[in-house]
Amino acid sequence: MAMAESGWTKEKTVEFIAIQKDMDTKEKLGQYFDEWAPNYDQAVTSMGYIGPSLTANLLQKYVKSKDARIFDVASGTGLVGEVLAGSGYTNIDAVDGSAASIEVARKKNIYTNLYVQWLGGDNKLNINNDSYDAIICVGAFAFNQLESDVLPEFIRVVKPGGYILINMRTRWLRLVSQFSDGKLEGDMAKLENEGKWKLVERHVKEEKDSEQNVVTFIHQIC
Incomplete structure (x- = not known):
């Protein structure tokens, strides 16, 4: 899974969202969102999330x-x-x-x-x-x-x-x-x-x- 980093773009966000369907256990899902957390606000803003x-x-x-x-x-x-x-x-x-x-x-x-x-x-x-x-x-x-x-x-x-x-x-x-x-x-x-x-x-x-x-x-x- 991609590690969290600064400078998230819309393209990177689309890529990261796409792998969510593979997070089929709570452990995997927790790791997924934990890694995303520092950049989550920036990431979804790049997507125009309403x-x-x-x-x-x-x-x-x-x-x-x-x-x-x-x-x-x-x-x-x-x-x-x-x-x-x-x-x-x-x-x-x-x-x-x-x-x-x-x-x-x-x-x-x-x-x-x-x-x-x-x-x-x-x-x-x-x-x-x-x-x-x-x-x-x-x-x-x-x-x-x-x-x-x-x-x-x-x-x-x-x-x-x-x-x-x-x-x-x-x-x-x-x-x-x-x-x-x-x-x-x-x-x-x-x-x-x-x-x-x-x-x-x-x-x-x-x-x-x-x-x-x-x-x-x-x-x-x-």
Whole structure:
């Protein structure tokens, strides 16, 4: 795997992103993001990454109180938290599986609590039920990252009436086997049919390159 270095370009970022699909264990994925962490912000900026700002802006539509308790899940280096803090939110926590990414986020002084933890499977959050007014999760539903088995845990820690915003590339709904053929949205709908949450908006942002289109699923907890 390429080691982290300064002077990241768009081309280098594309190359690095392409190998993520080969990081098929948590150990490999952790090493991948740990190596990328020092240059992650520069790298995704070179790509014109809009996920954090887009999703944070959507959050403001639904969560008006700037004192609301927000949980940035799969926070990485804190790009989402930076936008939230810049928008006036003052009570933001973060969790990510990459210790190096969390350390970059910590130095930004925008989070109240930061946790290093992988989610999914039997990995449960050591957080009480109904703790948060919203979860915001940007870019983590992709190859070898989060899957639909994390959704009940998301729902558990958000208060009734609170919101969960999940932002991802639309292409992953086609290319990632765990999401394709309607699997991910089917799992979301199953939880809605069970009365756990309800879909209030499916926001699609189209780009000139359709492969860069993003979708944000916004659910409200029942």
